[in-house]
């Protein structure tokens with residue numbers, strides 16, 4: 485049985501929205517602790533306090549990689565900071581067995597006035613490495629970070645990308661048993677991020693436990709099989725990474741149905757995805773046709789209205805657009821309603837969550853009438869792996885083929 489390296493048992497952390505109250509509560513808690521009483525952290529919330537992390541439990545064994553995903557402010561960084569021992573939970577227990585390498589905040593753990601070299605030695609010696617051990621690893625760390633020229637420059641003069649390069653390199657090269665990586669990695673350029681992923685995969689093979697926070701649903705399945713979705717500080721899902729991504733994307737795609745302006749002559753009444761028999765449908769496979777039933781209505785008879793439809797990925801934004809005007813379809817609308825069918829053939833999308841934006845315009849350039857954002861949501865299910873050809877990845881399935889020959 486692989487050894488459990490991280491145990492998080494019913495952990496909660498609360499914060500206070502008001503700085504003044506937070507200072508006052510801090511003093512109260514300290515007084516209580518000195519008098520040997522339980523501090524306020526154990527009890528219920530006091531005015532202006534809220535749970536940033538609530539009743540979170542999970543375990544990670546050697547060689548496992550856990551993705552932590554959730555909207556902004558969901559509590560991911562707070563959880564990582566507790567794992568790294570930077571802050572104490574108010575309730576619950578965290579056990580970390582082994583050496584922890586962490587990249588949590590930009591430049592975290594670095595003293596800005598010290599050079600990259602000095603910071604590297606300070607960090608490594610805090611982790612228990614002798615000077616000889618650091619000397620032996622120094623070149624690898626600096627070479628991986630790709631900042632040889634700047635290693636004797638004070639870290640305060642580093643760009644954010646350079647600080648992240650050094651931070652990751654130090655955390656990942658000092659024989660960690662546990663590696664904690666926050667989304668700061670996103671600051672690095674694409675080439676560096678790819679090298680980080682390669683390195684993380686190698687560490688994982690060696691049995692290192694990785695906890696990885698990201699907003700990139702493309703990167704996540706590359707190293708994690710399991711993920712936790714956090715909403716409002718609580719775990720709403722723990723399990724297969726593909727399922728977790730679907731749940732997260734549903735949470736991210738907030739529909740916004742704008743009310744039509746009172747002076748708009750026409751508006752979008754509804755837009756829904758249907759199958760061949762006209763029944764609602766929201767789950768598709770790569771290569772299927774998608775049929776959208778759009779209903780418009782107007783106060784007066786209008787001719788030459790224009791409809792523009794955008795297709796969105798939950799994680800990468802707008803992927804493409806369809807314009808009735810550019811396809812030469814003049815739309816007529818009256819107060820008995822108009823039905824428009826848009827068929828998108830052989831949808832070239834891979835697994836993930838998607839939605840549409842609909843914008844209705846009049847015949848004039850500035851006749852903006854009505855818009856609905858992130859509606860008609862749908863999901864592309866995992867395609868058979870042989871049609872995908874390169875594993876699980878949230879993106880577009882390009883029609884392609886390979887050939888090879890010798891000489």
Ligand SMILES: Nc1ncnc2c1ncn2[C@@H]1O[C@H](COP(=O)(O)OP(=O)(O)OP(=O)(O)O)[C@@H](O)[C@H]1O
Nearest residue numbers: 499500501536554555556557558559560561562563
């Ligand atoms: N020191 C603090 N004092 C008060 N509130 C805090 C503190 N640190 C974080 N918070 C709050 O706790 C909540 C969770 O923050 P956290 O940084 O953990 O979210 P996150 O999931 O990492 O978000 P993001 O994806 O934006 O980085 C947020 O409402 C945040 O404002």
